[in-house]
Ligand SMILES: [Ca+2]
C-alpha cells in the first residue's frame with residue numbers, strides 16, 4: 484500500500500515537472516515570437532515544428548541565454564573604457580609619485596646645502612678667530628673658499644675680484660667691509676661720487692641718518708615719508724643695515740642694484756643682454772653695479788687691541804698721557820729712535836691720521852708694521868681700507884676730501900702691481916704726496932675688523948642651491964655674527980664655470 488502511495492506521489496511530481504516545463508516553454512516561445520529581431524524570428528520558425536516538452540524547452544532556454552552580438556560589442560567597449568580608466572589612474576599616480584620623489588630629493592638636497600652653509604659659517608668664524616694677522620683680511624692661501632665639500636654638499640664663499648679679472652669670472656673668498664663707504668659717516672660729496680648716485684638721494688641719505696632737529700643736507704623728512712603708502716617716519720638715526728636704503732626716498736632699484744641684480748660681482752648673461760631679460764643693461768660687456776656694491780654700515784675700528792691694550796689715538800698726541808703711551812708702544816715693539824719719533828709727531832700742527840703720523844715720524848715700513856695695530860685714527864667709524872677698497876670707493880674718499888680722484892686709480896694700480904697682498908698703510912706714502920696724504924689720511928686705514936662671508940652651497944648632485952650672507956665683527960678679538968641675510972631668492976650667483984663643473988660631475992656620475 485505504502486509503495487503504491489509513493490509511486491503515485493512520484494507520478495504526480497513528474498506530471499507537475501512536465502506541466503511546468505511545458506508552460507515555461509510556451510511562455511518563452513510566445514515571447515520569442517513577438518520579438519522583432521531577425522535572429523529571434525529565425526529561431527521561432529525552427530521551433531515551430533518541434534514537439535512541446537523538454538526538447539523544445541531546452542532549445543528555447545539555449546536561445547534565451549544566448550546574447551545578441553550587438554550586446555557583446557557594447558560589453559567589450561565598456562570593459563575597454565574601464566581598463567583605459569584604470570591604466571590612466573595608474574599612470575597618473577605613478578607620475579605624481581615620481582614628482583613627489585624628485586621634490587623630496589630636492590628638499591633633502593636643500594637641507595644638506597643649509598647645513599653646509601651653517602658649517603661654513605662656523606668654519607669662517609674659526610678662520611677669523613685664528614687669523615695669523617688680526618685686523619687684516621685673511622690670506623686666501625690660509626683657508627678654503629671654493630667648491631669645499633661637506634658630506635654630499637659643497638659650499639663657496641662668493642668674493643670680489645681685483646678689477647683685473649674678466650667681469651664674467653666669479654671670484655671667491657672673504658670680503659672686507661672696510662673696503663666700502665660707510666653710509667653713516669660719508670659726506671655728501673663722498674656719496675655723490677658713488678656710481679648712479681643722484682643729488683636727491685645723497686641729500687635724503689644724510690637727512691635719514693641725521694637727528695630730527697638737524698637736517699644739514701636739505702633732504703626730505705617725515706612729512707614726505709608720511710605721504711607714502713604705507714606711510715612711515717624718517718628714521719633720523721644712523722643706518723643699522725645697508726638694506727635700510729630701500730626705505731630712503733629716491734632709492735630706486737636701478738640705483739641700488741644697477742646691472743648686478745644678484746649682487747655677486749659677476750656679469751651674468753641676463754645682465755649683458757639689454758632689455759631681453761631683466762635687468763635693463765647697456766650690453767657693454769662690463770658690470771656696472773648699483774650703490775649696494777659700494778656701501779656698508781659696519782666698518783668700525785676698536786679702541787683697544789685684541790689683548791685689551793688701549794690703542795694710541797694719534798690725533799691726541801698733545802695729550803701727555805697719549806704721548807707716554809706711544810713711547811711705551813714704540814719701546815716695547817723695539818722701534819728705533821722712539822724719542823725722535825715722538826718729537827716729530829707731538830709738535831704742532833697736530834697729527835690728524837695714522838698715515839700722516841707714519842709719514843712725519845720718518846720710521847721705516849718694517850718698524851711701522853710692528854706698531855700699526857697699536858695706533859688709531861681719531862675717528863673709529865667709516866675708515867676705508869686702502870689694501871682692499873676698489874678704485875670707485877677710494878674715488879669717493881678723494882672726492883670728499885677735495886683731492887684729484889685720479890690718485891685713487893693710482894693707488895689701485897700700485898696695489899695690483901705688487902706680487903702679494905698688502906696688509907699695511909705704509910705703502911700709500913710711496914704713491915701719494917704728503918699734502919694729499921694729510922687730506923685723505925683721516926678716512927684711510929690699513930686694517931679691517933668686519934668681514935663678509937657670502938656663502939652659497941648645493942646639496943648632492945648639485946641640487947638644493949642656497950645662499951646666505953653673514954657679516955662678522957672681530958673688533959673685540961672674538962668673531963661675532965652682526966648680520967645674517969638669506970639671498971637664495973636672488974638665484975644662481977656662482978657664475979658659469981661652477982655651473983658647468985656641477986653639470987659635468989652630474990653627467991659622469
Ligand atoms: Ca651678477
Ligand SMILES: [Ca+2]
Nearest residue numbers: 753757760762
Ligand atoms: Ca638684461
Ligand SMILES: [Ca+2]
Nearest residue numbers: 765767769771
Ligand atoms: Ca654694463
